[in-house]
Amino acid sequence: MRIAERRECDVLVCGGGAAGLGATLAAARNGARTILLERHGFCGGICVSSLVHSFDGARNCRDNGQFVVGGIPREVIARLDRIHGLALDDNPPETLNFDPEALKRVSDQLLREAGVTLYYHLFAAEAVREGDRVVAVVAAGKEGLWEIRPSIIIDTTGDGDVSYFAGAQYEKDSMLQTMSQHFRLGGLTGNRNWEALERDCRRAMDRVYAEGRAPKYGGPWLIRIRPGEVTCNCTRLYGDGTKTEDLSRAETQGREDMMGILEIFRRDIPDFRSAYVLVSGNEIGVRETRRIVGDYQISAADVLECRSQPDPIALGSWPIDIHPADGRVGVHPHKENPPAPYPIPLRALLAKGVANLMVAGRCLSATHEAHGSTRVSGTAMATGEACGTLAALAALGRRELREVPYPDLAAQLLCQGVMLDLHA
């Protein structure tokens, strides 16, 4: 294998989505020489690339006025606000919406200010394991392969790619959540609010599907950035997002379904009569693939009973939200009984059996059910921040990740404004 260039660093973060942003900023600000790899030309992950432009899990789903994340996620929200990057208020109250273009710029700025070495258009293609350590990641780009040797690796690829390449233990459900191609429509008329539009979209889809003339669909759920526009979470694609053939089929089918659904909206709902696709996601939104097995696995009971943990590093709040892959369409029950904000333990971020590998975001250690709650972007960024902070403490103190006393980490997270409980 020909290696074009080599790099070394304290902390390597793979994947610049919500979790990766949190991890990278926290590691760099705490003094670690940090490299971030992102396969696209921008950060933001699913929030930007798949048009899920909402920080779900940032608010308390039982009391939407209250935040359950502090630290970096709140800073990102404030920055978005400062450049007029937040969406209009007419949105479901548990969501926090923004303009994806604005998140790209805010990410660029924060990473630059933190002194991160950022490589766009480079992605992890291989991990080199020696004993209980991952000693290098081989990344692929236009120039060929780069080898990066870090002390600590944070896997924020969403799919747990690096952990998988490194031979870490993982689980993958036999019935993975469905994927969605989100799309943003323009040309809406009338000034009805999202609730009225969503209700009409659901009625139209239910009716046309019952007549056998609509593709499989979820929701529809609508969110908005600006007046005259709406972003639709509606397509429903089946398959395994880590299998290239499934993914390719889903991308193609997702676009066809999008056009089919748009036709239904146009025909049945007056507001959509001249609606057109402004843009669809850069890539299909993947909800669930590999879950890496950590020192602890978060369970449904942990979420639903709000079980306390000895080592909390963030709060989760999203309902257990599993988009069913059993053929059901429409709305699945999940928003009715949201859990009380619950602590996420540090141990769920430490990849079992690997000394220097952490996971944050969608691929952290949780059961299939619990993952339905932990998988969302607000929670992902918060878990990323914890990983980055711990990685820096370990790297700078020349200690193993598991040798850093939890109180040291907690103290530093609190300094950063992280919410470890609701009373913060």
Place this chain on the structure above:
Amino acid sequence: MLRSKLDGREFDVIVCGGGSAGTAAACSAAKAGANTLLLERLGFCGGTPVAAMIHTLDAVRSCEDTSLVVVGGYARDLIDEVHAMGGHATRDNPDEALSLHPEFMKIAADRLLERAGVRTLYHATAIDTLMQGNRLTGVEVALRDGRAQFRTRCAVDATGDAEIANFAGVKWTLDEELQALTYHFRLGNVAPGVTWRDLEEGCRVAMQKADEQGNRVPYGGPWVIRLTDQEVSINATRVYGNPIHPEDLSAAEQQARESMLAIWRILRDGVPALRDSYILSGATELHVRESRKILGEYMLTEEDILARRSFPDVIALGAWPIDIHPTDGYIGVHPHKDNPPQPYQIPYRCLVPLDVDQLLVAGRPISTSHRAHGSTRVPGTSMATGQAAGIAAAISAQSAITVRDLDVRKLQQELLRQNAILSLDQAVAR
């Protein structure tokens, strides 16, 4: 190293990159009877017109006489498919531009590939070549579930940056003064009923004025194109760097977004029709105009273009002016549209790299001089060279003859059978 479940598959032809050249190559190879695989690193096809949001198929029309269509075949099929879905842009566009909605281009490419019987893998990136001496025998591909080796009789490099040629050891050049990079962006909520001409003029005046007042942002044009009334797509940001180097490219992506913001502010404040506009979307990635160019059996030059030199092995017609976005700090409009060339011939030998066998290169990096490349680099011409590369690869894969020794008459016959345009006599009125 973890191996993907797809590891070990074999194909007659593998096309790397699903942009203008690659989609044309893959469809044409499959139509010529080859078992064809297309690898695309993103989740959709279309390349620069879609991902970099230029959304025009430049040089499908003659620039010298915009009523003439000089690229047929795959380009024609794509345009027809988009039109059938209602995905064409408003008529209010520059005459030489053929503007299509990027979302419809994605779907049209999906459908054409499916219909031709191409095996398409999205989110799949070739990261090395398999070689037997100087002969390419396959590619190593990074997939989400590990690495895969795919064997092939012939590969087409349609990556835009000659990535496969580079892995295979083909000699290439990188100009000291690469063309500028651009982050295209789309504005919404434009005042209704304003023409592209007025918008473009307004944008140019606003940018000049800002520059004179010391608000200096490097910019080109601006050039505007439109998908629909009340929207406008702006080609104006200008950043510099080597797009094949991750450090340069990363810096350029970031800088370009800042530049977009600065330019939009100037336009919003200076052009009344854009007063209430907002940035609807930036591109997925930077528009790279120039990177590696391979050294092939023949190197097309500016003289060839201007003298309209004829080649016995013609496989495509070019039509775009020599359009080089300067990197010397020059801002505004560079002269290129003033004296467009008459459509000219591109020989097959430009696609055939020296040194390496069973690899063809199509699209931006074909063997040309820096100046000639300023004309051949555009999507319409890329589709034409892509179609030729795909058919040549298919013919070679189904016989014992290498792509270098191919009977060009056979290639030309199949190109004509697939409705490609090889001479002005065939050029059709639009």
